[in-house]
Amino acid sequence: xxxxxxxxxxxxAACTAPRAxxxxxxxxxxxxxxxxxxxxxxxxxxxxxxxxxxxxxxVNEAKATVSGESPKWTGEEGRQKLARLVDTLVIYSLDPLxxxxxxxARYGFYDHLDLGVRYDSGVVAGDLRFQFLGAIxxxxxxxxFLNYGPRWYGSIGVQYSSQDFKVPLPILEDLQDLLGYEFxxxxxxxxxxxxxxxxxxxxxxxxxxxxxxxxxxxxxxxKEEKVAELFQETLADEGITVPSAEKNIHAFGPxxxxxxxxxxxxxxxxxxxxxxxxxxxxIFGVKTSSFSGLTFIPTLGLMGTF
Numbered sequence: 001x002x003x004x005x006x007x008x009x010x011x012x013a014a015c016t017a018p019r020a021x022x023x024x025x026x027x028x029x030x031x032x033x034x035x036x037x038x039x040x041x042x043x044x045x046x047x048x049x050x051x052x053x054x055x056x057x058x059v060n061e062a063k064a065t066v067s068g069e070s071p072k073w074t075g076e077e078g079r080q081k082l083a084r085l086v087d088t089l090v091i092y093s094l095d096p097l098x099x100x101x102x103x104x105a106r107y108g109f110y111d112h113l114d115l116g117v118r119y120d121s122g123v124v125a126g127d128l129r130f131q132f133l134g135a136i137x138x139x140x141x142x143x144x145f146l147n148y149g150p151r152w153y154g155s156i157g158v159q160y161s162s163q164d165f166k167v168p169l170p171i172l173e174d175l176q177d178l179l180g181y182e183f184x185x186x187x188x189x190x191x192x193x194x195x196x197x198x199x200x201x202x203x204x205x206x207x208x209x210x211x212x213x214x215x216x217x218x219x220x221x222x223k224e225e226k227v228a229e230l231f232q233e234t235l236a237d238e239g240i241t242v243p244s245a246e247k248n249i250h251a252f253g254p255x256x257x258x259x260x261x262x263x264x265x266x267x268x269x270x271x272x273x274x275x276x277x278x279x280x281x282x283i284f285g286v287k288t289s290s291f292s293g294l295t296f297i298p299t300l301g302l303m304g305t306f
Contacts, residue, residue: 017161017187018102018120019214020299021255021272024206025153025195027131028108028305038102038268038301040120044095046278046293059085059175065230066178072232079240082230083286085175086222091291092172093165093183093220094249094278102301111136112144116159125187127159133194135201151197153206159189178230180223188215191255198260205259205266214274216249227284241285251276251295264306270299 020040028034062085064070073081100121108114112132118125133146133154146154165183166173175181193210197203221244224235231238257270278291 017123017163017185017189017214017216018118018125018159019187019189019212019272019274019295020102020270020297021191021193021208021210021212022102022104022257022268022270022299022301022303023106023116023129023155023157023191023193024202024208024257024259025131025155025193025210026134026197026202026206027112027129027155028106028114029136030108030111032108032305034104034106034303034305036102036104036268036301036303038104038299039099040102040270040297040299040301041099042096042295042297044097044293044295046291047091047095047097059171059178062178062230063174073230074232074238078231079238079284079286082227082240083283083289086179086283087289088172089175089179089181090220090281090283090289091278093181093185094216094218094291095276095295102299111141118159123161123163125159125161125189127157127189129155129157131155150200152194153197154192154194156192157190159191160187161189162186178226180226182221182223184219186217188217189213193255202259203263205261208255208257208259210255212253212255212272212274214249214251214276216251217246218249219246220244222284239285241282243282243284245282247279247281249276249278253294257299259303265302265304268299268301268303270297272297272299 102120104118106114106116114129116127163185191212193208195206195208198205222242224242228235251274253274255272259266259268274295280288280290283289
C-alpha cells in the first residue's frame with residue numbers, strides 16, 4: 001500500500017517554487033538568449049512518511065461524516081482524527097512530493113548580468129544573476145572583479161516566486177476542500193555557483209557546483225465553518241481552535257550540475273539537496289507538530305543558446 005501511494009505521487013506535478021539549480025557560474029553573454037526545458041523531481045523525506053501515515057487515517061471517513069453517512073466526530077478521538085489528517089495537508093503543502101516540468105528563458109542584458117524567467121508546474125519565477133568571477137564578453141575581456149584562469153566562472157543570483165497552493169492529489173484535494181485549507185507561499189532563492197568550462201567559453205559545456213539558500217514565507221489557515229461540519233458539538237465545546245499563521249522557512253544545501261553539448265544545444269543534469277526545518281505548527285489546539293528533513297531535487301533537461 002505504501003509503495004503504491006508513493007509511486008502514484010511521484011508521477012504527479014508538484015507545485016512548488018523552482019529550486020532546481022541549472023545555471024553555471026557564467027551568466028548569459030550580453031545580447032544572447034538561452035531557452036530550456038527540464039523535468040525534475042521533488043523528493044522530501046518528511047513528506048513521504050507523513051503522507052503514508054495520514055492517508056491511512058481516513059479522508060473517506062471525513063467525507064462520509066460531512067455528508068451525514070457517518071456519525072459526527074466528538075471528544076478526544078475526534079480531535080485526534082482531525083490532527084492526523086491536518087498533518088498531511090500541512091507537510092504536503094510545505095514541500096510536495098512529485099515531479100514537475102520547467103520551462104525557462106534567459107537574456108544577457110549587460111556584461112556581468114542576466115535576467116531569467118521560469119515556469120515550473122504552475123509557478124512563475126523571475127531572477128537576476130551577477131557574474132563576479134571569470135572572463136566576460138565571450139571571453140574577450142577579463143572580469144572587473146575576479147579572475148582565476150581562463151575556464152573558471154562564478155556567479156550569485158536571486159530568484160523570487162509566489163504561489164497559491166492547490167493539492168494535485170485527488171484524495172488530498174478532497175481533504176483541502178473539506179477543511180477549507182488555504183496556503184500562500186512566497187520564495188526567495190539565492191544560488192552561489194562556481195563552474196569549470198569544458199572548452200573555451202563553455203563550448204562543450206561545464207561542470208558546476210555551489211551552495212543555495214531558500215527563504216520561504218508562508219501564510220496558512222482553515223475555514224472554521226468547514227471544520228465545524230465534522231463535529232457533533234461546537235468547536236469551542238470540543239476544545240478546538242482553528243489556526244492561521246504566518247511563518248518563515250529557511251532551507252539550504254549544495255548542488256551540482258553537468259552541462260554537455262556543443263555550441264548551440266546542450267543537455268544538462270542537476271542534483272540539488274536542501275535541508276530545511278519547517279518549524280512547529282499548531283494543529284487545532286490538539287497538538288503541535290514539528291517537521292524537518294532533506295529534499296532531493298534531481299533534474300534532466302535540454303537548453304539552447306542563440
